Amino acid sequence: xxxxxxxxxxxxxxxxxxxxxxxxxxxxxxxxxxxxxxxxxxxxxxxxxxxxxxxxxxxxxxxxxxxxxxxxxxxxxxxxxxxxxxx
Amino acid sequence: xxxxxxxxxxxxxxxxxxxxxxxxxxxxxxxxxxxxxxxxxxxxxxxxxxxxxxxxxxxxxxxxxxxxxxxxxxxxxxxxxxxxxxxxxxxxxxxxxxxxxxxxxxxxxxxxxxxxxxxxxxxxxxxxxxxxxxxxxxxxxxxxxxxxxxxxxxxxxxxxxxxxxxxxxxxxxxxxxxxxxxxxxxxxxxxxxxxxxxxxxxxxxxxxxxxxxxxxxxxxxxxxxxxxxxxxxxxxxxxxxxxxxxxxxxxxxxxxxxxxxxxxxxxxxxxxxxxxxxxxxxxxxxxxxxxxxxxxxxxxxxxxxxxxxxxxxxxxxxxxxxxxxxxxxxxxxxxxxxxxxxxxxxxxxxxxxxxxxxxxxxxxxxxxxxxxxxxxxxxxx
Numbered sequence: 001x002x003x004x005x006x007x008x009x010x011x012x013x014x015x016x017x018x019x020x021x022x023x024x025x026x027x028x029x030x031x032x033x034x035x036x037x038x039x040x041x042x043x044x045x046x047x048x049x050x051x052x053x054x055x056x057x058x059x060x061x062x063x064x065x066x067x068x069x070x071x072x073x074x075x076x077x078x079x080x081x082x083x084x085x086x087x
Numbered sequence: 088x089x090x091x092x093x094x095x096x097x098x099x100x101x102x103x104x105x106x107x108x109x110x111x112x113x114x115x116x117x118x119x120x121x122x123x124x125x126x127x128x129x130x131x132x133x134x135x136x137x138x139x140x141x142x143x144x145x146x147x148x149x150x151x152x153x154x155x156x157x158x159x160x161x162x163x164x165x166x167x168x169x170x171x172x173x174x175x176x177x178x179x180x181x182x183x184x185x186x187x188x189x190x191x192x193x194x195x196x197x198x199x200x201x202x203x204x205x206x207x208x209x210x211x212x213x214x215x216x217x218x219x220x221x222x223x224x225x226x227x228x229x230x231x232x233x234x235x236x237x238x239x240x241x242x243x244x245x246x247x248x249x250x251x252x253x254x255x256x257x258x259x260x261x262x263x264x265x266x267x268x269x270x271x272x273x274x275x276x277x278x279x280x281x282x283x284x285x286x287x288x289x290x291x292x293x294x295x296x297x298x299x300x301x302x303x304x305x306x307x308x309x310x311x312x313x314x315x316x317x318x319x320x321x322x323x324x325x326x327x328x329x330x331x332x333x334x335x336x337x338x339x340x341x342x343x344x345x346x347x348x349x350x351x352x353x354x355x356x357x358x359x360x361x362x363x364x365x366x367x368x369x370x371x372x373x374x375x376x377x378x379x380x381x382x383x384x385x386x387x388x389x390x391x392x393x394x395x396x397x398x399x400x401x402x403x404x405x406x407x408x409x410x411x412x413x414x415x416x417x418x419x420x421x422x423x424x425x426x427x428x429x430x431x432x433x434x435x436x437x438x439x440x441x442x443x444x445x446x447x448x449x450x451x452x453x454x455x456x457x458x459x460x461x462x463x464x465x466x467x468x
Binding site: 017031 | 147
């Protein structure tokens with residue numbers, strides 16, 4: 001199986017966007033849409049191709065005054081990669 | 088539940104900008120009598136519809152037709168769609184997609200292009216569309232990738248190209264498309280008229296599916312292959328439109344709002360027009376969008392079926408076309424009393440290929456369409 005990319009970026013098929021009427025973030029792609037929960041959206045927002053997963057974790061932990069997010073973030077990145085959301 | 092089921096928001100706006108088309112595909116889902124009404128909404132009217140639907144919650148915008156490239160204002164509509172926050176999809180035959188237009192659309196923010204091919208061979212592609220477009224489409228495919236668009240390659244499958252599915256997949260890999268949509272023919276509009284020609288055999292389907300699965304295992308993430316089920320061969324109906332009036336709003340060239348792009352085939356409807364009603368009113372209050380929303384309209388076997396919230400009783404247009412009543416269960420369903428009759432249609436289509444001699448294949452042309460329109464008026468209804 002593929003490993004998660006080192007510095008993940010959103011795949012060009014997908015657009016991350018806030019949807020006012022749904023009151024949540026969505027990923028839009030050709031003829032489809034995925035509704036995201038808040039933590040998924042916050043992780044994906046930080047997938048800009050410049051940060052590795054450690055930097056993403058550090059940023060999230062400081063933004064949300066949390067700790068111990070590493071395992072959750074890495075799990076999510078692995079799934080997001082399997083689904084082709086990030087590259 | 089009362090009959091006034093609370094509607095969720097439309098998520099999909101399909102703008103069928105025009106019924107004009109340079110192709111003459113034998114499986115086109117456009118209405119048979121499309122040539123009768125050539126009215127098209129103006130640029131300002133389309134923009135207004137896009138704004139209204141976006142406000143209601145629509146996030147996906149498809150430009151389709153006919154061939155949407157025949158509208159000179161397509162670029163303007165794309166630009167406005169993108170500004171409004173839609174994910175913008177261009178669904179095209181590729182005919183008319185010059186480099187200048189494709190570059191301009193990129194600047195304007197077009198998100199994705201779905202290009203249709205009818206086969207992996209020039210001969211079959213050109214025969215089924217009654218055009219010489221294979222080479223042109225191949226050039227357009229290269230152009231789409233050169234401008235770095237996500238691309239869906241759409242190929243409608245039937246008796247004449249199912250055996251080519253491996254080569255079609257190879258073609259998609261070569262073109263570096265992200266998605267390949269292998270859409271088994273759905274029998275509406277021109278597809279229904281040509282059904283006896285187009286229905287494949289079960290053996291053809293099984294072989295094709297095995298080929299698809301083998302490629303899926305090999306291609307992994309690089310190419311995603313969607314295999315749209317050939318529902319005549321199934322036992323459970325498709326969740327058509329994800330439920331009537333649930334997420335999908337089509338607006339046809341003249342402004343008629345439809346809960347499904349084939350809905351014009353249903354009798355007894357007065358489909359609302361966006362030139363006369365607001366999109367909000369149409370979506371929430373029109374009889375057409377409310378009629379099969381939710382499940383209060385259902386008859387048996389749907390009404391008491393545990394799957395009714397999963398498949399919504401299948402497709403209303405198919406129920407009407409095959410049973411004469413759109414509120415019946417879609418006969419694709421094994422529980423439908425008419426399921427046996429549907430299976431007979433499948434069997435007969437394979438028997439000796441006899442039906443092929445009965446009626447020639449009918450291409451989607453203005454002349455053929457006018458014939459249907461006239462027949463409809465002279466009391467065939």
